[in-house]
Amino acid sequence: MIEKKIVGEKAVEFVKDGMTVGLGTGSTVYYTIIKLGQLMKEGLTIKGVPTSVETEKLAIECGIPLANIKEIDQIDVAIDGADEVDSQLNLMKGGGGALLREKIIARAAKKFIVVADPAKIVNHLGAFPLPIEVVPFGVEMTNEQIRLLGAETKIRYSNGNPYQSDNGNYIIDAKFPNILNPVTLEQKLNMIPGVVENGLFNQMANAVITLNAEKSVVIK
Numbered sequence: 001m002i003e004k005k006i007v008g009e010k011a012v013e014f015v016k017d018g019m020t021v022g023l024g025t026g027s028t029v030y031y032t033i034i035k036l037g038q039l040m041k042e043g044l045t046i047k048g049v050p051t052s053v054e055t056e057k058l059a060i061e062c063g064i065p066l067a068n069i070k071e072i073d074q075i076d077v078a079i080d081g082a083d084e085v086d087s088q089l090n091l092m093k094g095g096g097g098a099l100l101r102e103k104i105i106a107r108a109a110k111k112f113i114v115v116a117d118p119a120k121i122v123n124h125l126g127a128f129p130l131p132i133e134v135v136p137f138g139v140e141m142t143n144e145q146i147r148l149l150g151a152e153t154k155i156r157y158s159n160g161n162p163y164q165s166d167n168g169n170y171i172i173d174a175k176f177p178n179i180l181n182p183v184t185l186e187q188k189l190n191m192i193p194g195v196v197e198n199g200l201f202n203q204m205a206n207a208v209i210t211l212n213a214e215k216s217v218v219i220k
């Protein structure tokens with residue numbers, strides 16, 4: 001999709017020589033990573049911190065050296081996609097199942113830049129089911145607690161088995177009618193025993209790169 005390529009590539013402008021860069025997961029930030037690999041061949045020096053096994057493989061293929069997560073004290077910038085972005089720049093993430101590592105890296109970064117094609121821009125979060133990472137133990141009970149908050153829920157499956165995140169956890173996709181208060185919902189979800197993290201990234205994005213109606217790049 002050309003929109004994903006345009007916004008994905010634009011994000012490299014936030015990356016400067018010598019930076020440690022959080023590398024998100026998905027088909028939009030894919031273009032950022034490919035472009036960073038090209039720029040490295042032209043002399044850029046960076047270290048990457050991948051948010052998933054998939055991104056780790058891609059970064060290695062692109063010749064981006066990986067920082068040792070145990071040794072880094074800061075991430076200069078993290079770049080990642082989103083499933084939805086609201087008017088306050090709150091995000092819904094985790095469609096690709098990488099939300100836990102993505103949130104850890106985004107929180108640790110000095111700047112968090114989001115790349116989002118225009119289809120991701122919404123007034124209110126909630127048309128997309130909210131991904132929630134849960135421990136496998138007692139998943140049906142955790143699922144019921146999430147349902148009691150007003151969601152229709154589904155345990156995510158892949159090839160006939162519960163989908164497992166890179167952390168060995170399951171994902172519950174929770175369709176809430178309309179998420180008018182994402183801050184409260186994020187807190188309520190994370191208080192349920194069994195929930196590891198949820199895909200609401202509230203007040204975290206420093207900038208969102210997208211396209212306007214005329215297909216020009218805009219940075220919100």
Ligand code: 5RP
Pocket residue numbers: 024025026027028029080081082083092093094095096097098099102
């Ligand atoms: C993965 C994510 C992705 O950033 C999100 O799903 C957007 O993906 P894409 O850029 O492929 O549309 O949160 O866990």
